[in-house]
Amino acid sequence: MDGMRLVMGNEAVALGALAAGCDFYAGYPITPASEILEGMARLLPPRGGVFLQMEDELGALAAVIGAAWGGARAMTATSGPGFSLMQEHIGYAAITQTPCVVVDVQRGGPSTGLPTLPAQGDAMQARWGTHGDRPAIVLTAASVRGAYEATIQAFTLAEAHRQPVVLLLDAVVAHMREPVDLPPPPAPSQRRPVRSPEPPFGEHPFTPFGAGRPIVVTGLSHDDEGLPRTGSARASERMLRATEARMAADPALAGLDRYRLDDAQVAIVSYGVTARVARAAIDTLRQAGLPVGGLELTVLWPFPEREVADLAARVDAILVPELNLGQMVLPVRAAVAGRCPVTSLGRADGTLFQPDEVAEAVRALPAGTAMGRDQRHA
Amino acid sequence: MPRIGDDLQRYLRTEMMPTVWCPGCGHGNIARAIASALEHGGYDPERVVLVGGIGCSGRTPFYFNTNAMHTTHGRALAFATGLKMARPDLKVVVVTGDGDALAIGGNHFIHAARRNLDVAVVLYNNSIYGMTGGQQAPTTPVGARSTTSLSGAIEPAFDAVELAMAAGATYVARTTTFDAQEMPVLIAEAIEHPGFALVEVLTQCPTYYGRLNRLGDAPEMLIWERDLTEPSPDPLTREQMAGGRRTGVFRREVRPEFTRSYAALCERLGAAADA
Numbered sequence: 074m075d076g077m078r079l080v081m082g083n084e085a086v087a088l089g090a091l092a093a094g095c096d097f098y099a100g101y102p103i104t105p106a107s108e109i110l111e112g113m114a115r116l117l118p119p120r121g122g123v124f125l126q127m128e129d130e131l132g133a134l135a136a137v138i139g140a141a142w143g144g145a146r147a148m149t150a151t152s153g154p155g156f157s158l159m160q161e162h163i164g165y166a167a168i169t170q171t172p173c174v175v176v177d178v179q180r181g182g183p184s185t186g187l188p189t190l191p192a193q194g195d196a197m198q199a200r201w202g203t204h205g206d207r208p209a210i211v212l213t214a215a216s217v218r219g220a221y222e223a224t225i226q227a228f229t230l231a232e233a234h235r236q237p238v239v240l241l242l243d244a245v246v247a248h249m250r251e252p253v254d255l256p257p258p259p260a261p262s263q264r265r266p267v268r269s270p271e272p273p274f275g276e277h278p279f280t281p282f283g284a285g286r287p288i289v290v291t292g293l294s295h296d297d298e299g300l301p302r303t304g305s306a307r308a309s310e311r312m313l314r315a316t317e318a319r320m321a322a323d324p325a326l327a328g329l330d331r332y333r334l335d336d337a338q339v340a341i342v343s344y345g346v347t348a349r350v351a352r353a354a355i356d357t358l359r360q361a362g363l364p365v366g367g368l369e370l371t372v373l374w375p376f377p378e379r380e381v382a383d384l385a386a387r388v389d390a391i392l393v394p395e396l397n398l399g400q401m402v403l404p405v406r407a408a409v410a411g412r413c414p415v416t417s418l419g420r421a422d423g424t425l426f427q428p429d430e431v432a433e434a435v436r437a438l439p440a441g442t443a444m445g446r447d448q449r450h451a
Numbered sequence: 452m453p454r455i456g457d458d459l460q461r462y463l464r465t466e467m468m469p470t471v472w473c474p475g476c477g478h479g480n481i482a483r484a485i486a487s488a489l490e491h492g493g494y495d496p497e498r499v500v501l502v503g504g505i506g507c508s509g510r511t512p513f514y515f516n517t518n519a520m521h522t523t524h525g526r527a528l529a530f531a532t533g534l535k536m537a538r539p540d541l542k543v544v545v546v547t548g549d550g551d552a553l554a555i556g557g558n559h560f561i562h563a564a565r566r567n568l569d570v571a572v573v574l575y576n577n578s579i580y581g582m583t584g585g586q587q588a589p590t591t592p593v594g595a596r597s598t599t600s601l602s603g604a605i606e607p608a609f610d611a612v613e614l615a616m617a618a619g620a621t622y623v624a625r626t627t628t629f630d631a632q633e634m635p636v637l638i639a640e641a642i643e644h645p646g647f648a649l650v651e652v653l654t655q656c657p658t659y660y661g662r663l664n665r666l667g668d669a670p671e672m673l674i675w676e677r678d679l680t681e682p683s684p685d686p687l688t689r690e691q692m693a694g695g696r697r698t699g700v701f702r703r704e705v706r707p708e709f710t711r712s713y714a715a716l717c718e719r720l721g722a723a724a725d726a
Contacts (some may be wrong), residue, residue: 121722123536128562133524136533143537282518291521
């Protein structure tokens, strides 16, 4: 063990990637994600891994996908503007069932927006940003330790479901330093081709080039052999549905934390840095005798519908604070389905919520009423 | 010297044929030349990856019994960069079109050339966007008609050879589908070349470019290609290049290649040589 030391969130992502066996990184400089790029530039070459600074973010994710088919455990990291550019290739990775990891350290948007200032405005883009439908895995974290663990989990899930996995951080978690005790990473190891008579796509495990017969990879709808032929549209839809079903059954994707929630009558549903602010608000409200608790999402997508529906049956009201104008409140409302009022508390001015602000919003909730006003923060 | 008519079956995925290409299109001739070049090099199909972009040229990988990546519009070289860096042992051949490589993919094209990445790029230049129905390309000559330049193009065209040379490519050649004997030879040389190698192939699109510019059908367009270009001594001087659509080899030089430079960096930093 290295022992306890102060680590920045972005450094923790780089260290988590190495711990997961990542041996390939391609990226492009962008604030507030550049420390991941710089960390990988320092860490990978002495270990024999590949570090590549590409000419843009489209190229970065393209290189990651190309490397994955070469056998690499590959990752890229960016922020909002770069994440927007990567959307086409997230779709390409989805339809080609290519395991890879994309970290998006969110910043205020749209467009160049608020560089270096925190936001949570990419929650929906991470789910729906590419054209067409796809199963999506989107993780998030609220601490340095959480960022480290989520990065490792992202690689595991990418492999298990053969899909691109997005890790959404925010500029606060990415740039803050916290004491953590991280084990030294193992030596990198390339994925080996698996010789198998099974077709290379569909419900079969991922194998890179070199598995005993040539593989065709295409972004066109294709059958399990990888070829665009009659019936391949149906084959692609079947693959997407099957992947989604497998994700729904994966206990690793039921990620959430509960904070003082057992006897709560009001719940705050939050994620990322906002979950930390929510905890402070909950403590304040509890001191004042108000039974408030927190449901903290660590997996944004697939959205934990059942857990939120169960919660809605037990509490009088739900508050969803997030650093955007109201994004994750939408699936919360869909899951709650009118069982209790859901109120959005949104902010997109590059500043964090203050605990008092969240506490005040809880006090203003229409709790106790069977169906209170469903306020949307203007 | 690769010979036409050798047994190319080893490299071709005949189950995917007939191709999507129109009657008279030159792309099939180029694909055949690539197969000839691979056969000439004796490459194991499983150690070869054909990477294509989007457009008529991008369909080429489906007809090859090698590993294949049919990627996104303009980005074939970016995919190829990641793949080649992860697996320098694989032979990577990029097939791309003039719109794919020089418009939407122009940035990746110049940067892959700058890095001198060990890939061979076969650029199918038909002077127009074929798959989308005949729109103006960055290679459409001034005055030429397309569906988006019906009165004749007013934008100057890119010269892929000049662009690649300026960006740092270490093997640069141009040929045409008329030059059926030369084409596989140049492609074979590009595949063997240890660095970024470009072979631009001027090819006929009778369906759109030929029809819109009254150049006739495929046979007439092959003659048009012959008359348009001028075979050149090998290699050309800068002065000899100026002013014409020369064919032949423009550059053949050795400069540090990217995957090798990277391996040397890793070694210097203490990584195991075989990692």
